[in-house]
Amino acid sequence: MGVVLRNLQKVVPLRRARLRRDVDTLRHILGIQKFDLGVICVDNQRIQQINNTYRKKNVPTDVLSFPFHEDIRPGKLPCPLHRDELNLGDIFLGVEFVMKQCREESLDLHGALTVVTAHGICHLLGYRHETEEEWTEMLQRESYILSEYNRLTGRHLEPLMKRCSQDR
Amino acid sequence: MLKSVVRAVGAAVRISSATTSAARALPRSCPMLCAPSSATARPFTRSLWMLNNNGASSTYRPKLFSSKGLNPSVSCGCGGLHTEGDKAFGQFLSDEIKEEKKIQKNKTLPKMSGGWEVEMNGTEAKLTRNVSGEKVTVTFNVNNSIPPNFEEEVEQGQQKSAEEEPEIVSTPNFVVEVTKQATKHSLVFDCHFPEDEMGHGEGEEDSDIFAIREVSFQPEGESDWKETSYTLNTDSLDWALYDHLMDFLADRGVDNTFADELMELSTAIEHQEYIKFLEDLQGFVKCN
Numbered sequence: 001m002g003v004v005l006r007n008l009q010k011v012v013p014l015r016r017a018r019l020r021r022d023v024d025t026l027r028h029i030l031g032i033q034k035f036d037l038g039v040i041c042v043d044n045q046r047i048q049q050i051n052n053t054y055r056k057k058n059v060p061t062d063v064l065s066f067p068f069h070e071d072i073r074p075g076k077l078p079c080p081l082h083r084d085e086l087n088l089g090d091i092f093l094g095v096e097f098v099m100k101q102c103r104e105e106s107l108d109l110h111g112a113l114t115v116v117t118a119h120g121i122c123h124l125l126g127y128r129h130e131t132e133e134e135w136t137e138m139l140q141r142e143s144y145i146l147s148e149y150n151r152l153t154g155r156h157l158e159p160l161m162k163r164c165s166q167d168r
Numbered sequence: 169m170l171k172s173v174v175r176a177v178g179a180a181v182r183i184s185s186a187t188t189s190a191a192r193a194l195p196r197s198c199p200m201l202c203a204p205s206s207a208t209a210r211p212f213t214r215s216l217w218m219l220n221n222n223g224a225s226s227t228y229r230p231k232l233f234s235s236k237g238l239n240p241s242v243s244c245g246c247g248g249l250h251t252e253g254d255k256a257f258g259q260f261l262s263d264e265i266k267e268e269k270k271i272q273k274n275k276t277l278p279k280m281s282g283g284w285e286v287e288m289n290g291t292e293a294k295l296t297r298n299v300s301g302e303k304v305t306v307t308f309n310v311n312n313s314i315p316p317n318f319e320e321e322v323e324q325g326q327q328k329s330a331e332e333e334p335e336i337v338s339t340p341n342f343v344v345e346v347t348k349q350a351t352k353h354s355l356v357f358d359c360h361f362p363e364d365e366m367g368h369g370e371g372e373e374d375s376d377i378f379a380i381r382e383v384s385f386q387p388e389g390e391s392d393w394k395e396t397s398y399t400l401n402t403d404s405l406d407w408a409l410y411d412h413l414m415d416f417l418a419d420r421g422v423d424n425t426f427a428d429e430l431m432e433l434s435t436a437i438e439h440q441e442y443i444k445f446l447e448d449l450q451g452f453v454k455c456n
Contacts, residue, residue, distance in 0.1 A: 002407060006376055010424035016411035040374060 002036065003027070009043035012095045015110065022114040026121060029148045032077065037124070038090035039117065047094035062101070062160075063116045064092045065123035072126035074137055091120035111157055118145045119160040246455045254453050261450040268443050277440070278432050282421045286433070291441055293433065297421055303347045304420045308430070310438040313340035315363055338434040339363075341381075344422050347388050356393070357417060358382040361431070378427040380413055 003023050007014055019039070027033050042050070044060035052058040054066075068089035069078040080086050095109075098116055102109050119142060127138040142159035150156055280286065284295040284306075295306040314336055339361035347354040362375035384399040402410055417423065 005407065005411065006374055007424060008374070008377065010377065010428055013418065013423065016414050017408065020408055020411050038374075 002033075004036065004038045006038070006040045008046065009041055009095060011043045012041075012099045012109070014041060014095065018110050019113060022110065023117055025149055025152060026114065026118055026145060029145050029152075030121065030125070032088060032121075032125075034086055035077075036087040037121070039093060040090060041093050041095045043096040044094065047092055047097065050092055060094055060097045062094045062097050063120040063123075064094075065120045066090045066092075067124045067126070072124075074126040074128075074134075074141070076126070088121070088124040091117060091124065093117065093120070111155060114149065115146065115157050115160050118142055118149070121145075248455055250455065258450055258454045261446055261453065265443060265446050265450065268439070268446065272439060272443065274436065277436050278429070280426070280429050280433060282426065284421070288437070291437070293437060295430075299420055301349045302420065303345075304422070305345045305347075306342055306422065306430070307345075308340040308342035308434060310338055310340055310434055310441060313338040313434055313438060315339060336435070336439075337431060338438040339431055340434050342378075342430060344417060344420075345386070346416075346420060352388055353385045354388050356384050356386045357413070357422075359422075359427075361427070377424045380410065380417070383413060 003020055005016060005020055005023075007016065019041075023037070023039055024033075027035075027037065047064065048058060048060040050064055051061050054064070066089045068085070068087040069080075072078060078085070078088070093113060093116060095113065098112050099109055101107070102112050122138055122141050122145075125141075127134070127141055129135040129138050139159060146157045146159055277286070280295060282297065284297045287294045287296065291311050292307060292309045297304045317336075341358070341360045344357040344359060345354040346357075358381045359378050360381050361377070362379050380402050382399050382401055384393070384397045386393050386397055402413075
């Protein structure tokens with residue numbers, strides 16, 4: 001399998017091939033190529049709806065992660081027993097939300113989507129940021145992923161956690 | 169919704185009238201139907217028509233329609249049959265046309281953004297756009313473009329009001345042809361609107377708005393595709409290649425926004441054609 005990419009919105013013109021390549025690079029850095037991963041691009045309305053349903057937060061956001069495995073620990077990959085459990089879960093990207101941020105901060109959309117996806121994948125791998133300790137641990141992981149990404153691609157992306165609030 | 173009810177009623181009427189005719193006609197007409205050997209080979213419906221036809225060569229008239237209830241009640245000199253049923257049918261159609269016209273959003277078709285020229289041929293629409301020396305055409309047919317509606321939830325739950333009823337949306341398969349200058353063949357994309365297994369308007373669907381089903385090269389301007397052209401099926405395709413194909417279409421104006429507008433256009437055309445069909449049907453039944 002691999003990355004299942006879905007574009008359910010029409011607000012933001014996306015380059016699917018670019019997004020897939022960036023996600024594949026992140027998977028390569030994390031050594032999770034054998035796991036399936038869903039990346040679903042949605043608009044503000046849809047991500048707000050999902051955010052409200054699953055987190056009781058009736059606002060749009062940039063990314064929501066839905067891990068496939070329940071007993072995940074940060075830094076430890078799931079140990080699936082069957083082939084169909086080689087799945088990390090789904091990441092919903094609020095591409096409209098991200099695009100608005102990019103416009104405000106004059107950032108490249110696909111660069112920002114890579115940063116947001118890296119954050120989402122960290123959540124699928126068990127990282128959280130509810131406590132100070134967790135926050136630091138996740139920032140370290142994101143920093144490592146993006147420094148590797150920058151080294152491989154020559155870009156200059158920074159972790160989302162740097163400007164991430166505690167309630168994320 | 170009204171439309172599906174009309175269609176269902178129409179089907180029911182057809183079935184019931186057929187069974188009624190058969191029940192009444194069979195005992196009397198049996199000798200006639202069985203007598204000439206050639207007649208037995210003919211389909212039953214055809215035989216019935218022959219029996220009713222004034223110009224039938226047989227001198228034996230089984231008087232299939234001789235009962236008072238089935239006598240033509242109106243005569244317009246057209247030589248066709250007119251019954252009380254036809255009259256009721258005509259009235260029904262008249263009411264239905266009024267209702268459909270009431271809910272028709274616009275008399276004119278919605279415009280496609282992006283400089284597409286729209287050309288109609290019956291139920292088939294052709295959109296054309298020229299992009300830097302390339303010609304892009306998109307064709308679709310509104311026939312059979314409305315997916316079946318699932319009514320289980322309405323039946324189980326409380327009755328929904330008219331405003332809550334899901335709108336009928338036409339989601340036709342469409343074909344995109346990209347032709348470059350100085351080439352004799354076009355790159356042809358067979359696209360469709362995927363039907364979600366679980367979604368149906370509840371906001372949980374997870375398919376792309378539209379998807380490519382097949383890709384092949386075809387001779388430019390040929391209406392019949394060559395079966396011998398290699399056809400790339402996307403079911404088992406490398407996803408990276410699929411994404412490049414989708415980006416290729418997006419660069420030529422065929423993206424999610426386009427697909428959404430195509431749905432709107434197709435829905436409007438389908439509704440327009442439906443009303444036109446009802447009007448033709450009304451004219452045919454009334455024999456104006």
